[in-house]
Amino acid sequence: MQSSQLREGNFVEYEPVIGLEVHAQLETQSKIFCGCSTAFGEEPNTQTCPVCTGQPGSLPVVNRKAVEFAIKLGLATSCRIAPYSLFARKNYFYPDLPKGYQISMYEYPMAVDGFIEIMVEGKKKRIQLIRIHMEEDAGKLKHGETPETESFSYVDFNRTGVPLVEIVSGPDIRSPEEAGDYLRKLRSILQYLEICTGDMEKGTFRCDANVSVRPKGQSVFGTRTELKNMNSFRHVERALEYEIRRQIALLEDGGEVVQETRLWDVNQGITISMRGKEEAHDYRYFPDPDLVPLRIDGKWIEEIRKSLPELPEEKKERFIRQYKIPEYDAEILTSTKAMANYFEESVNFFPEPKTISNWIMGELLRELKRDEREIDQCPVTPKHLAEMLSMIKEGTISGKIAKDVFEEMYRSGGYAKDIVKEKGWVQILDEGEIKKAIEKAMEANPKQVEDYRKGKEKIFGFFVGEVMKQTKGKANPKLVNELLKKKLKEEK
Ligand SMILES: [Zn+2]
Numbered sequence: 001m002q003s004s005q006l007r008e009g010n011f012v013e014y015e016p017v018i019g020l021e022v023h024a025q026l027e028t029q030s031k032i033f034c035g036c037s038t039a040f041g042e043e044p045n046t047q048t049c050p051v052c053t054g055q056p057g058s059l060p061v062v063n064r065k066a067v068e069f070a071i072k073l074g075l076a077t078s079c080r081i082a083p084y085s086l087f088a089r090k091n092y093f094y095p096d097l098p099k100g101y102q103i104s105m106y107e108y109p110m111a112v113d114g115f116i117e118i119m120v121e122g123k124k125k126r127i128q129l130i131r132i133h134m135e136e137d138a139g140k141l142k143h144g145e146t147p148e149t150e151s152f153s154y155v156d157f158n159r160t161g162v163p164l165v166e167i168v169s170g171p172d173i174r175s176p177e178e179a180g181d182y183l184r185k186l187r188s189i190l191q192y193l194e195i196c197t198g199d200m201e202k203g204t205f206r207c208d209a210n211v212s213v214r215p216k217g218q219s220v221f222g223t224r225t226e227l228k229n230m231n232s233f234r235h236v237e238r239a240l241e242y243e244i245r246r247q248i249a250l251l252e253d254g255g256e257v258v259q260e261t262r263l264w265d266v267n268q269g270i271t272i273s274m275r276g277k278e279e280a281h282d283y284r285y286f287p288d289p290d291l292v293p294l295r296i297d298g299k300w301i302e303e304i305r306k307s308l309p310e311l312p313e314e315k316k317e318r319f320i321r322q323y324k325i326p327e328y329d330a331e332i333l334t335s336t337k338a339m340a341n342y343f344e345e346s347v348n349f350f351p352e353p354k355t356i357s358n359w360i361m362g363e364l365l366r367e368l369k370r371d372e373r374e375i376d377q378c379p380v381t382p383k384h385l386a387e388m389l390s391m392i393k394e395g396t397i398s399g400k401i402a403k404d405v406f407e408e409m410y411r412s413g414g415y416a417k418d419i420v421k422e423k424g425w426v427q428i429l430d431e432g433e434i435k436k437a438i439e440k441a442m443e444a445n446p447k448q449v450e451d452y453r454k455g456k457e458k459i460f461g462f463f464v465g466e467v468m469k470q471t472k473g474k475a476n477p478k479l480v481n482e483l484l485k486k487k488l489k490e491e492k
Pocket of ligand 1: 034035036047048049052053
């Protein structure tokens with residue numbers, strides 16, 4: 001996004017600089033430093049123990065599975081896995097943090113120097129990943145919601161100690177749209193790896209954004225603000241758009257951007273100052289004396305590398321090669337594992353990849369979007385879709401009617417064959433029947449017939465339309481064209 005304004009004859013064009021910090025919850029069975037369950041939605045404070053509630057004398061032990069998941073993500077994003085990493089205490093007070101510090105990583109993160117690729121104006125753009133580190137989640141505060149409890153606040157420690165990875169991007173993102181694409185790509189990698197559900201509404205995938213603006217061409221960064229409290233992709237994009245406009249307006253008024261943390265207020269659609277931005281030294285980080293440093297064995301890294309599934313980028317390249325579909329299609333079809341699977345299964349049943357791709361990207365995604373459903377909740381299975389496409393190919397139904405058939409399949413979950421039979425949507429291939437419809441259309445429009453015969457051939461389409469009307473859209477278009485041409489010319 002850019003903004004510009006004429007000032008004293010100078011044209012100032014601003015460019016936003018955005019970096020994102022994502023917290024992703026790792027889908028392990030137990031917490032990061034104790035054996036408590038990570039199951040979501042249980043009774044408050046039923047999944048706690050002396051370790052995750054910070055009792056004196058309790059000792060944390062790191063969860064091997066969580067480390068493995070973090071390494072997986074590091075490898076999948078082309079990071080270097082650090083042979084040595086260290087847990088550190090990040091000290092601060094908040095009622096949802098029973099220990100008075102959060103165990104995180106500071107000087108020695110797990111993985112560094114990777115990247116994620118997004119498409120910008122049809123070209124690949126690399127967004128650098130500065131670091132990926134592990135840390136524990138805090139608890140959850142609940143402020144009294146009923147009249148009797150409104151003056152109380154409650155704390156639930158079930159979430160305390162749930163494993164997270166924090167993924168910090170470089171300041172490489174130049175628009176809210178790029179930020180959205182980056183987040184979608186990152187989430188898709190996490191989901192392909194099956195290490196995080198990526199659900200922003202449930203908070204298993206959270207994003208904070210650092211954003212500043214600067215006159216285009218200037219290499220020094222402007223003062224940045226940090227945005228919090230955005231719990232959907234849409235909110236991230238909207239909050240960034242707002243904040244960029246706010247900063248530009250400030251600068252153009254001769255003001256200054258203050259470094260601070262701002263909250264996105266979704267109801268008002270604005271960002272609100274929350275607190276001055278804290279610096280790292282405010283947290284008094286130091287190595288956690290209760291946890292030994294992590295030494296990651298090279299052999300283990302190689303084992304994990306071998307176990308990685310096909311990732312979105314590789315799958316996309318393979319789809320282009322194997323199915324000969326355009327890059328645009330492949331990008332969309334591989335954006336989730338479920339959609340890629342849907343596509344490949346459908347192609348198995350009906351080996352015309354481009355036709356399948358068109359139906360998925362067109363009718364199918366339109367219906368899903370309207371119902372806010374994911375593709376794995378789609379009532380039309382790949383087999384059902386393939387059956388319907390075969391009916392078009394065999395000429396049983398027309399491509400036009402197929403759209404209605406699809407909608408009906410989606411709504412009722414029924415089979416194409418049954419729907420077509422029940423609704424009487426079978427395509428008319430009988431020449432006699434089509435000829436009858438043509439005759440009727442011609443009798444009803446003698447003037448147009450005369451015009452056509454005098455050479456006004458452009459009105460041919462009009463007759464096609466009339467015949468289709470007569471047959472309720474069921475006549476085979478190819479036959480209609482052939483027979484109509486003959487008929488209009490022969491009877492002189
Ligand atoms: Zn515990």
